[in-house]
Amino acid sequence: MKTSGLNGVMQQTGALCKKSAERFNQFKAWVQLDSANLSDGQQLAVKYFTVAVILFFAQILFGLLAATQFIVPGFLYEILDFSVNRMIHINAMIVWMLYGFIGCVYWFLEEESGTEIIGLKLGRIAFWVLTGAVTLVVLVYLLVQIGPGKDSSIWFINEGREYIEAPRWADIGIVVVMLIFFYNVVATFSKGKWSGIAGVLTLDLVALAGLYLAGMFYMTNITHDQYWWWWVIHLWVEATWEVLVGVIMAWSLMKLLGVKRKIVETWLYIEVALMFGSGILGLGHHYFWIGTPEYWLTIGGFFSALEPIPLVAMVVHAVYDSGSHAFKNGNHPAMAWIIAQAFGNFFGAGVWGFMHTLPQINLYTHGTQWSASHGHLAFFGAYATINIAFFYLAIQHWRGDVWMGRGSQNAWRWKWALGLLNGGVLGMTIALLIAGYEQSFIERAVEGSTWGGYFTAQNHPSFQSAMSWRLFFGGMTFIGFILLVWDLLTIGKGESRKIPELIEM
Amino acid sequence: MSETPLWASESFWKKTAIWVTAGSFLILVVLTFDSLSQTRAGGKRVPSYSVINKKIDYQYDQALHKSMPVIGDNEFLFGKEYTEEEALQLVDLGKKTTQAKNCMNCHTLLGNGAYYAPDLTKAWLDKGWISKEMREEMMVKFLMDPEKNARTFGSNRKMPNLKITEQEAKGIVAFLKWMSSIDTNGFPYNFKTINAEE
Numbered sequence: 001m002k003t004s005g006l007n008g009v010m011q012q013t014g015a016l017c018k019k020s021a022e023r024f025n026q027f028k029a030w031v032q033l034d035s036a037n038l039s040d041g042q043q044l045a046v047k048y049f050t051v052a053v054i055l056f057f058a059q060i061l062f063g064l065l066a067a068t069q070f071i072v073p074g075f076l077y078e079i080l081d082f083s084v085n086r087m088i089h090i091n092a093m094i095v096w097m098l099y100g101f102i103g104c105v106y107w108f109l110e111e112e113s114g115t116e117i118i119g120l121k122l123g124r125i126a127f128w129v130l131t132g133a134v135t136l137v138v139l140v141y142l143l144v145q146i147g148p149g150k151d152s153s154i155w156f157i158n159e160g161r162e163y164i165e166a167p168r169w170a171d172i173g174i175v176v177v178m179l180i181f182f183y184n185v186v187a188t189f190s191k192g193k194w195s196g197i198a199g200v201l202t203l204d205l206v207a208l209a210g211l212y213l214a215g216m217f218y219m220t221n222i223t224h225d226q227y228w229w230w231w232v233i234h235l236w237v238e239a240t241w242e243v244l245v246g247v248i249m250a251w252s253l254m255k256l257l258g259v260k261r262k263i264v265e266t267w268l269y270i271e272v273a274l275m276f277g278s279g280i281l282g283l284g285h286h287y288f289w290i291g292t293p294e295y296w297l298t299i300g301g302f303f304s305a306l307e308p309i310p311l312v313a314m315v316v317h318a319v320y321d322s323g324s325h326a327f328k329n330g331n332h333p334a335m336a337w338i339i340a341q342a343f344g345n346f347f348g349a350g351v352w353g354f355m356h357t358l359p360q361i362n363l364y365t366h367g368t369q370w371s372a373s374h375g376h377l378a379f380f381g382a383y384a385t386i387n388i389a390f391f392y393l394a395i396q397h398w399r400g401d402v403w404m405g406r407g408s409q410n411a412w413r414w415k416w417a418l419g420l421l422n423g424g425v426l427g428m429t430i431a432l433l434i435a436g437y438e439q440s441f442i443e444r445a446v447e448g449s450t451w452g453g454y455f456t457a458q459n460h461p462s463f464q465s466a467m468s469w470r471l472f473f474g475g476m477t478f479i480g481f482i483l484l485v486w487d488l489l490t491i492g493k494g495e496s497r498k499i500p501e502l503i504e505m
Numbered sequence: 506m507s508e509t510p511l512w513a514s515e516s517f518w519k520k521t522a523i524w525v526t527a528g529s530f531l532i533l534v535v536l537t538f539d540s541l542s543q544t545r546a547g548g549k550r551v552p553s554y555s556v557i558n559k560k561i562d563y564q565y566d567q568a569l570h571k572s573m574p575v576i577g578d579n580e581f582l583f584g585k586e587y588t589e590e591e592a593l594q595l596v597d598l599g600k601k602t603t604q605a606k607n608c609m610n611c612h613t614l615l616g617n618g619a620y621y622a623p624d625l626t627k628a629w630l631d632k633g634w635i636s637k638e639m640r641e642e643m644m645v646k647f648l649m650d651p652e653k654n655a656r657t658f659g660s661n662r663k664m665p666n667l668k669i670t671e672q673e674a675k676g677i678v679a680f681l682k683w684m685s686s687i688d689t690n691g692f693p694y695n696f697k698t699i700n701a702e703e
Contacts, residue, residue: 073662083610149602160604220597269518280529289692367616449693451633454623455658
């Protein structure tokens with residue numbers, strides 16, 4: 001009896017596998033993408049992009065669950081609590097963006113270096129190791145969630161530090177995968193040719209991987225804990241990630257518009273100087289209230305006030321290059337998302353960041369929905385947009401360099417996806433900003449930040465309606481995402497016109 | 506064609522980028538050494554863990570225009586005087602528990618975290634614990650069974666049961682008491698503690 005039961009299960013599993021394989025083949029036949037168009041590195045890149053899109057979906061899904069809990073607090077109570085949803089929301093975001101960046105680098109590595117990728121086999125293994133680890137981490141987040149107050153919880157369940165919650169074993173795995181990625185990049189450039197882009201990329205990756213180590217230690221002293229924690233978070237998203245985006249943007253502008261290498265590389269150096277010159281010491285704006293010395297009020301306030309300058313420079317750069325090439329390009333969606341990046345980065349990271357960065361105002365806004373407002377527009381504007389732009393560049397090449405400019409079929413899809421995603425995120429940003437203003441006034445300035453004050457602000461009608469609007473715009477973002485995926489899968493299908501050879505000018 | 510002026514040349518900006526980055530990073534490293542030594546537990550800004558044996562308050566300083574932690578006479582936690590080593594162990598258990606239970610994805614600590622539940626920076630001093638006599642017991646009970654001892658302030662938001670043991674709960678209370686003694690440059694502003702007279 002027992003064996004036949006087991007046989008039954010085996011048979012069912014076999015049938016299920018067969019059916020899934022059939023479905024997958026049907027799907028492949030439907031999308032009509034020919035991988036013969038891709039180089040070896042690009043084939044690895046599209047694997048990274050695929051996982052990135054899946055995690056982007058997870059980010060939005062868990063964001064919607066958490067947003068619902070603000071309005072219906074009993075929703076999924078003690079099943080998937082706010083803390084779990086919110087953690088997956090922000091972790092999925094960090095990881096999908098990293099997947100996107102890594103994918104971009106693998107995409108252009110061969111072309112930029114002029115040779116094949118060294119150690120690509122290892123790179124492929126690293127992809128599967130990383131993806132397996134991410135899956136396992138998420139499953140533990142969902143099913144185990146929390147542990148006792150012991151080291152084992154921090155090693156195997158959850159480190160409990162916002163943004164870098166991944167347990168310690170996964171941290172070590174991430175570092176190993178990053179080292180393999182780094183090896184691919186450096187060995188390939190060393191064998192082929194170095195360029196300005198290659199140099200900046202390599203140094204930036206050293207910093208990016210090295211900084212992660214700062215977040216891998218447990219400390220009882222919470223001031224020291226948060227001190228190093230910000231080293232990772234801030235120096236990633238407000239310094240090394242921005243430079244990485246500068247690199248990807250530089251390459252994309254050459255590819256898309258035919259901008260001269262000398263121009264993009266000069267701009268890249270300017271951006272690095274301005275970004276690191278303001279961003280490294282701008283770290284100080286996280287050291288106002290965590291127990292660190294008073295001089296950070298001055299240093300952090302001053303340098304973080306300068307942080308928007310490189311972002312202005314990037315807008316000038318993007319708009320200037322687009323204008324000087326009269327917007328002539330064969331990939332309108334990618335171009336539109338690049339413009340969205342330039343402005344989104346400037347407004348989200350620059351303006352929204354500057355609005356509450358000086359200590360005189362930050363005393364009241366720190367730890368309110370102000371930060372959430374800034375976070376939504378900045379991460380989307382600076383990083384989601386450039387990844388999406390690159391997805392369009394990649395899919396175009398995958399389709400065989402078909403025309404995706406003027407007069408393309410079904411162009412409404414990418415336009416609506418662009419509109420809904422940007423409109424949705426902007427709507428959430430404004431709703432959260434209103435909630436943040438209300439909290440700063442009522443909870444902080446008037447009530448003095450007590451628990452009573454906190455809840456007085458949370459129960460206020462203007463806060464409550466802001467949360468409803470946030471959920472509404474979250475839904476809009478979700479619809480935009482669905483449309484984006486549909487468009488990415490179908491754009492250029494049946495298009496026979498090719499993009500013309502680019503003339504560098 | 507005219508020559509590219511120095512300020513627009515690639516090599517000028519390359520050098521500038523390198524020098525600016527290296528210089529900023531060097532300054533950050535120097536400041537990091539200084540900040541870490543100024544904030545070690547037992548220093549002026551971050552008291553030693555045995556501060557849990559003392560009365561802690563947070564009072565507005567007219568001259569400084571901000572609130573400052575005030576460490577007073579003995580006021581034992583759970584009726585016991587802890588040695589430095591015992592205090593470290595208890596606070597450490599509390600800190601580790603706050604990480605293992607993922608507190609930071611609902612609450613903020615020192616203002617950092619998520620915004621679904623109140624800030625914990627000065628939670629030890631909050632008026633929500635009604636009176637100093639009831640505080641310790643209320644906190645431990647609440648942490649162990651937040652659903653039954655819910656304190657929702659009319660929001661319907663309840664902390665879930667995180668299976669916190671009694672020892673872990675005591676650790677968290679010790680951690681919160683210690684954290685409330687850190688000099689946070691006047692954050693949060695205008696906070697009225699449980700010690701303040703109505």
